[in-house]
Each structure stands twice: as C-alpha cells, then as structure tokens.
Amino acid sequence: MDFQKIGVLGAGNIGIGVVTDLVLHGITAVVVDVSEDILKRAQNDVLNNVRFVPLLSKTLPRITKDQALQRMLLTTHLKDVASCDFVIENVTEDWSIKKPLYEKLDQIAPPEVCFGANTSCISITQIASATRRPANVVGMHLMNPVHLKPTVEVIRGFHTSQRTVDTLLRLFSRLNKEAIIVEDLPGFVSNRISHLFMNEAAFVLQDQVATAEQIDSIFKRCFGHKMGPLETADFIGLDTVMRSLDVLYESFHDPKYRCCPLLRKLVHAGHLGRKTGRGFHIYP
Ligand SMILES: NC(=O)c1ccc[n+]([C@@H]2O[C@H](COP(=O)([O-])OP(=O)(O)OC[C@H]3O[C@@H](n4cnc5c(N)ncnc54)[C@H](O)[C@@H]3O)[C@@H](O)[C@H]2O)c1
Numbered sequence: 001m002d003f004q005k006i007g008v009l010g011a012g013n014i015g016i017g018v019v020t021d022l023v024l025h026g027i028t029a030v031v032v033d034v035s036e037d038i039l040k041r042a043q044n045d046v047l048n049n050v051r052f053v054p055l056l057s058k059t060l061p062r063i064t065k066d067q068a069l070q071r072m073l074l075t076t077h078l079k080d081v082a083s084c085d086f087v088i089e090n091v092t093e094d095w096s097i098k099k100p101l102y103e104k105l106d107q108i109a110p111p112e113v114c115f116g117a118n119t120s121c122i123s124i125t126q127i128a129s130a131t132r133r134p135a136n137v138v139g140m141h142l143m144n145p146v147h148l149k150p151t152v153e154v155i156r157g158f159h160t161s162q163r164t165v166d167t168l169l170r171l172f173s174r175l176n177k178e179a180i181i182v183e184d185l186p187g188f189v190s191n192r193i194s195h196l197f198m199n200e201a202a203f204v205l206q207d208q209v210a211t212a213e214q215i216d217s218i219f220k221r222c223f224g225h226k227m228g229p230l231e232t233a234d235f236i237g238l239d240t241v242m243r244s245l246d247v248l249y250e251s252f253h254d255p256k257y258r259c260c261p262l263l264r265k266l267v268h269a270g271h272l273g274r275k276t277g278r279g280f281h282i283y284p
Helices: 013-022 034-058 064-070 093-106 126-128 164-175 192-208 212-222 230-235 238-252 260-267
Strands: 005-009 028-032 072-074 086-089 115-117 137-141 151-158 177-182
Touching: 005 013, 013 034, 013 064, 028 034, 064 072, 064 192, 086 093, 086 137, 086 151, 093 115, 093 192, 126 137, 126 212, 137 164, 151 260, 164 177, 164 212, 177 260, 192 238, 192 260, 230 238, 238 260
Parallel strands: 005 028, 005 086, 028 072, 086 115, 115 137, 151 177
Antiparallel strands: 137 151
C-alpha cells in the first residue's frame, strides 16, 4: 500500500495540520467535516501553512498552491472516504460524536482499511469497540503544528494488530516522522501528564497567585520551555483541553483531573484560545 488517498475526518485545529502534512508529502486528503464553511476555512488555513513552509522548515517539501488544492478533496459526506487506503480521525473530543462516526465509518470503509484515531485522551480500545475491526484501529496522537513536529505518540489498543502498527509506521516513514509506541490507557503518556500541568496553571491563575504572563514566563525563562502551560492550552484550544480533562476525570474517577472552573468559564464565554483570538491570553 502506498497511501495514495487518505481520509481525514474533522478539519479543525489539528485536522488542518494533518491535511497540510499529507498534501506536502504528495498524498491526497479526502477531508470530511460537517459544513462547507468549515471546510473552506480549513482549506485556506492549509494553503497558508503551505505558503509559510519555506520560512519555517529547511527539510519539508515545497509545493505550489495548485498542487495543494489538487490534493485536497473537501466533502461533507462520509461515504467519500470509501476509496481511501487509510483514515485519520480528528473530530471533536467527545465520545457521543466519535462513537456514531466510527460505527458509520466501519460500514463504509473496506474491511482491510486501518483507522488512526488522533484523539487526545479517549482510550483506543474504547474507540475500537465501536467498530467490527478492532485489530485495525490504532492511536496516533499527533502534535500541533503537525507538519513541523517530527515525533508522534502511537498507541496500541487492546486488539491493535502488528499489521496495523506497521501500516501506520509506513505512513509515518513517508511523512518523515518517528513514532514512540505506548500502551493504551486514557490520556496515554503525553496528555495524562500535560493536562494536569495546564489545569494546575489555570488553578494558579484562578487563585490569583500570578498573572497568565507571569505563569508562562516562569516556565519559559526559568525552565527553558518553548511555551508556558497557559499558552500551550491556548494553542491546543481550551475546549479541547476541557473535554480532554473531562475524559480523564470520567476514565479514572480521580479528582486530580477535575477541570478548573476558570478554564470551563472561558470555554463557555467563547474564549477558546488562539483559534478565537482570546483564551488565557489575547492574540491580535
Ligand atoms: N488541538 C490539538 O492540539 C490536538 C492534538 C492532538 C489530538 N487532538 C484531538 O483531535 C481531535 C480534534 O481536536 P481539534 O483541536 O482539532 O478540535 P476542533 O474543535 O478544532 O475540530 C474538530 C472538528 O471536528 C468536526 N466534526 C465534529 N463532528 C464531526 C463529524 N461527525 N464528522 C466530521 N467532522 C466532525 C468539527 O466540525 C470540527 O471542525 C480531538 O479528538 C482532539 O482531542 C487535538
């Protein structure tokens, strides 16, 4: 299999990065979302990403706007992924949305096709249970911006077969990424730890121990991190961070994962981080 055409479900924050990476590497992406408007906006964001590649990377392929456009097939119909040889799912981090989608996808995709679940926290074993092909479901936790990140966390669900892992590794080799393969429990490695970190930073802000700028500056200037915890949350999207914390809380029934009320309040106020121009910080 040479990955001619890959289905990408969900053209939000991370889906845009996934499509960017695929088209840069000569793979056609069949991009599915719920509305034409979302798809059009995603297409523009991908074109912007492609335009900035020469400034941001020495190694990524350079492609023209026309090549990028030719490699993106936008659709609101899930059935259009029937001819894809792999499917990457990045829809909203909500089981009540993902479950029916996987059930439908399972009916549409040929039985040998593998599904890569790009979830932040939901168990891959749970996702696989919504299909009749649990051996073909694997977790692929990509980091943002996808095309600029060389390493991916890959999660082996309870039933994930070696063939499926090998298929995903072949895809990553095409995308010049290396994988760190871990076992399946909600949040895996990265988000089980990083969401505690971002959530606690929100509590520190809520308790007025320091401003958002001070909290992030301490991590950047004292620890040498590239981004502070609140900036990281803004970058991911506060709605996604909140939903991920809710998944962790529900999964482990451990109060350490309770979502900070200030974080939830910002989400309800529509301040979702970079994608809406305001979260813990304001973005011009
Ligand atoms: N944001 C990140 O940095 C990041 C990183 C890794 C993984 N993830 C995971 O990726 C997924 C998406 O996160 P996001 O931050 O891009 O969220 P987002 O809210 O920005 O985008 C989600 C997209 O899914 C679409 N969608 C919802 N239901 C759909 C359906 N039935 N069919 C097709 N599209 C549908 C929405 O319209 C939206 O465009 C989540 O599971 C999240 O945990 C996010």
